Amino acid sequence: MFKSKKIDKSVLIGALSIMLAALLWSLDGVFIRPxxxxxxxxxxxxxxxxxxxxxLSPFIIMSWYKIKKLDRRDWGAIFWVALFGGVIGxxxxxxxFFAAILGSVTFATVVxxxxxxxxxxxxxxxxxxxxxxxxxxxxxxxxxxxAAGFLAFGKTGIGxxxxxxxxxxFAIIAAFAFGSSTVFGKRIVxxxxxxxxxxxxxxxxxxLILIYILITGDITEISAVSSVQWWLLALIVFTSGAxxxxxxxxxxxxxxxxxxxxxELFWPFSAVILDYILNGNVLNxxxxxxxxxLLLAFYMIVKYGKQKKKTFIxxxxxxxxRGRRLGFPTxxxxxxxxxxxxxxxxxxxxxxxxxxxxxxxxxxxxxxxEGPTSEVILKDFEGNLYxxxxxxxxxxxxxxxxxxxxxxxxxKAIGDDLDKI
Numbered sequence: 001m002f003k004s005k006k007i008d009k010s011v012l013i014g015a016l017s018i019m020l021a022a023l024l025w026s027l028d029g030v031f032i033r034p035x036x037x038x039x040x041x042x043x044x045x046x047x048x049x050x051x052x053x054x055x056l057s058p059f060i061i062m063s064w065y066k067i068k069k070l071d072r073r074d075w076g077a078i079f080w081v082a083l084f085g086g087v088i089g090x091x092x093x094x095x096x097f098f099a100a101i102l103g104s105v106t107f108a109t110v111v112x113x114x115x116x117x118x119x120x121x122x123x124x125x126x127x128x129x130x131x132x133x134x135x136x137x138x139x140x141x142x143x144x145x146x147a148a149g150f151l152a153f154g155k156t157g158i159g160x161x162x163x164x165x166x167x168x169x170f171a172i173i174a175a176f177a178f179g180s181s182t183v184f185g186k187r188i189v190x191x192x193x194x195x196x197x198x199x200x201x202x203x204x205x206x207x208l209i210l211i212y213i214l215i216t217g218d219i220t221e222i223s224a225v226s227s228v229q230w231w232l233l234a235l236i237v238f239t240s241g242a243x244x245x246x247x248x249x250x251x252x253x254x255x256x257x258x259x260x261x262x263x264e265l266f267w268p269f270s271a272v273i274l275d276y277i278l279n280g281n282v283l284n285x286x287x288x289x290x291x292x293x294l295l296l297a298f299y300m301i302v303k304y305g306k307q308k309k310k311t312f313i314x315x316x317x318x319x320x321x322r323g324r325r326l327g328f329p330t331x332x333x334x335x336x337x338x339x340x341x342x343x344x345x346x347x348x349x350x351x352x353x354x355x356x357x358x359x360x361x362x363x364x365x366x367x368x369x370e371g372p373t374s375e376v377i378l379k380d381f382e383g384n385l386y387x388x389x390x391x392x393x394x395x396x397x398x399x400x401x402x403x404x405x406x407x408x409x410x411x412k413a414i415g416d417d418l419d420k421i
Contacts, residue, residue: 014254015302019266021248026270028240033097035232039225040218041094046209047225047233049086052242053206056199063196074191077184078200085181086205087212093174116172118145120179121261128183130310130338131256137304141262144297148265150290179261185249186257190341191363194249202242253341262301269294311393312338314374316385330361331385333374333392338362344398346421349378350391356381357421359414360392363401379418 036044060067070078122141125131188197213219225233237243252260269291314333342363349358358378376392378385398417404410 010254011259012302014251015259015263015298017247017251018255018260018263019298021244021251022264022266023270024240024244024247026267028236028244029097029267032232032236032240033094036094036229037098039229040213040216040221041091041098042209042213042216042218043221043225044094044233045087045090046206046213046219047222048236048241049090049202049206049209051233051237052245053199053202055237055242056195056202056246059195059199060203063193066192067196067200070191074188077187078197078204080184081181081188081201082204083208084177085185086201087208089174089177089181090205091209091212092170092177096170096174099170116175117179117182118261118265120176121182122258124180124183125186125257125261129186129257131258132310133256133258134304137258137301140297140300140304141258144262144265144294144301147290147294147297148269150286178264182252182261182264183257186252186260189249189253194253195246198242198246198249201245259301263298265294266298310338310340311391313389313391315389316387318386330375330377331390333376333390340394341397341400343400344417346395346398347376348393348395349376350393351378351381351385351388359398359417359421360394361401377414377418379421 033044118141122138185197185201188200192200210219251263255263273291316331317334318332340362345360345362347358347360349356356378357380358376360374360376362374376390398420402413404413
């Protein structure tokens with residue numbers, strides 16, 4: 001008999017959070033954003049991000065200690081998310097929706113081409129984050145993408161789509177921008193809490209889009225924003241804008257980027273359901289079947305969405321021997337080619353054809369003024385590791401990195417970590 005694979009609760013919570021964010025984006029695209037089609041898209045994007053940053057900015061102050069410890073790759077990821085997810089993605093999807101409202105292209109064009117987003121994200125997650133999930137995950141991911149397409153176009157069909165329209169290009173650019181933003185956003189929340197991550201994205205995006213509207217002259221249209229539209233922009237901040245991104249990054253911290261981008265397909269599902277509830281547009285048999293398949297696919301993706309245990313090889317280098325002075329000799333590792341959240345991990349370490357249990361510290365040392373480091377403590381090992389290559393297999397995360405007020409408390413924490421292995 002085969003054992004049924006249990007759903008990881010953390011992955012489930014993360015997926016549901018991302019689906020909630022997708023629901024809020026559905027409400028935005030269907031009911032709120034069309035109210036701004038007479039305004040320049042860049043101006044709308046700037047105002048919603050500036051208001052969102054004002055609300056989220058306290059998290060930057062509260063997390064400044066950790067923000068200062070981000071390295072160049074982390075800041076590069078933040079810039080990518082702000083530029084592609086915040087500026088390019090939001091700007092081009094807004095332009096695409098405005099084109100649909102004005103009748104130059106159908107909504108079907110915009111929605112269908114957005115289905116390319118998971119394709120970009122899945123490829124980049126393998127390349128950038130080296131995410132490896134089961135074959136069943138990728139099978140159900142493909143089923144989810146196909147089902148989302150049938151759900152969105154069960155009535156109109158794809159034959160009506162004008163693929164050469166500018167809005168089609170806008171939608172493709174937005175799909176790549178959002179897909180890549182999911183991947184680089186995962187890199188950020190691996191190393192920083194989701195709250196300051198959301199704040200940094202909105203802050204940097206506000207600066208970048210301000211430069212854009214100053215160059216285009218769109219900022220002069222701010223006087224054309226009506227009082228009703230200002231109220232709607234305030235609503236966006238707490239729902240589909242800062243509110244949705246806040247919830248989204250909370251979920252992204254708990255699931256692989258590959259699973260996150262599939263969970264975002266809840267957007268077309270929820271949009272069709274909302275259209276039925278509020279506008280009375282009844283689903284046909286194809287859409288009903290597609291909706292049921294998509295729900296099943298979501299369940300299976302959560303079920304198989306946990307990453308395989310990661311393994312890497314790193315060389316032991318000389319350190320400052322602080323661990324030895326604490327009574328816990330550690331092996332400092334050279335460059336580690338892996339992207340996981342900062343924390344303390346239970347690991348298996350292979351060296352000299354033997355395997356040892358151990359603990360891995362990955363990330364900044366909050367007890368000292370240093371940047372990110374990687375080091376392991378091996379249980380029951382005696383000898384010299386300097387210059388040797390260790391094969392490290394990550395088993396599970398024990399805890400997050402914490403700041404300790406005294407050496408005594410730090411030593412106790414290390415002892416407790418080793419007891420859990």
